[in-house]
């Protein structure tokens with residue numbers, strides 16, 4: 224089988240409110256970032272499947288014939304399956320050499336790739352191909368790098384398998400899939416997230432697929448079309464952590480103290496709903512300082528709730544303290560336990576205040592970006608439309 228060459232990308236995300244609570248059926252508000260993951264898929268005739276993941280120093284290849292041995296007769300028949308195929312996953316874990324509890328970056332990324340590749344191509348000839356993925360996002364830092372990776376894998380492999388058409392027409396530089404195709408991409412990306420995360424809510428892959436700002440509740444995705452332009456400072460504390468471990472920790476706390484933790488989760492839900500209402504008001508009425516005061520208070524309360532859930536970290540306390548000393552309010556974003564935080568910048572926040580804050584945070588060893596939010600979801604690119612820097616990482620000379 225010969226597959227088509229394609230380049231796709233998907234955005235990372237920041238969660239404004241509702242991380243962790245969303246895993247337990249509460250509302251989350253999430254927004255795409257202008258930092259993206261790019262994937263290039265090339266057809267080859269080498270009889271091999273090659274994967275290059277430069278962000279995590281990984282370069283692997285397998286003979287198509289050895290991958291075929293992992294398939295059982297029943298595989299690949301249902302391209303819309305919602306449940307993980309535990310038997311395929313068990314074989315892949317054995318093949319990749321993963322023992323239970325092993326969460327290393329390379330194994331998780333390899334497992335997600337092989338699972339989607341074999342599931343989508345398993346019913347026919349397995350094609351030789353090479354896939355390279357490079358991201359502008361920090362890996363494992365709360366900005367949805369696993370979801371952007373999974374969305375890119377799903378979009379490229381579904382397109383290559385012919386399950387969905389390539390949307391890019393002759394002269395266009397970028398193109399997006401239709402709603403139905405995006406739903407299929409999202410459902411396969413969710414499988415990738417399950418492999419990497421254990422028990423994901425699906426909010427991260429939804430933002431990676433659709434982009435923009437979303438309200439997410441129990442798998443239901445509502446795009447928020449009218450949102451004010453928010454200025455956000457992103458800070459990476461560079462403290463490593465694993466989303467899978469943190470999500471499991473909150474579940475343990477909930478099981479141990481249901482009457483204590485359930486009300487916290489309900490309260491987070493109310494934070495997301497109040498934030499959504501405030502954002503809506505900011506697009507239908509003149510924006511006032513009071514709107515920003517409310518957004519700042521919600522950030523402070525939500526950060527305290529996340530600490531109660533056990534997903535805070537001293538590095539994040541430092542972020543909140545350092546920014547508050549400049550009058551700015553911050554919270555962790557994503558799974559917490561280190562990783563990234565967001566700081567809300569008011570429209571009147573002077574660039575000198577932002578610069579001094581960034582300097583204070585750099586002095587703590589952190590990395591900062593003032594970012595624009597609401598970038599497009601998954602898209603296909605023509606090779607000439609991708610920045611040279613990105614192409615250099617995808618196909619180094």
Ligand SMILES: Nc1ncnc2c1ncn2[C@@H]1O[C@H](COP(=O)(O)OP(=O)(O)OP(=O)(O)O)[C@@H](O)[C@H]1O
Pocket residue numbers: 260276277278279327328329330331332333356357358361362363364365366367368369370372419420427464465466467556557558559
């Ligand atoms: N560019 C990439 N190349 C290869 N693998 C990646 C890449 N980005 C993410 N991954 C995979 O995703 C894993 C990180 O996922 P994890 O969910 O822990 O963090 P995150 O998605 O960045 O944060 P959060 O889920 O809190 O938003 C890595 O261990 C790796 O397996």
Ligand SMILES: C[C@@](O)(CCO)CC(=O)[O-]
Pocket residue numbers: 238241242243244245246365367420422423424425426427466470556557558
């Ligand atoms: C911590 C969490 O709520 C967000 C991770 O970005 C996990 C999830 O929703 O899958």
Ligand SMILES: [Mg+2]
Pocket residue numbers: 367368369370420427466
């Ligand atoms: Mg993740």
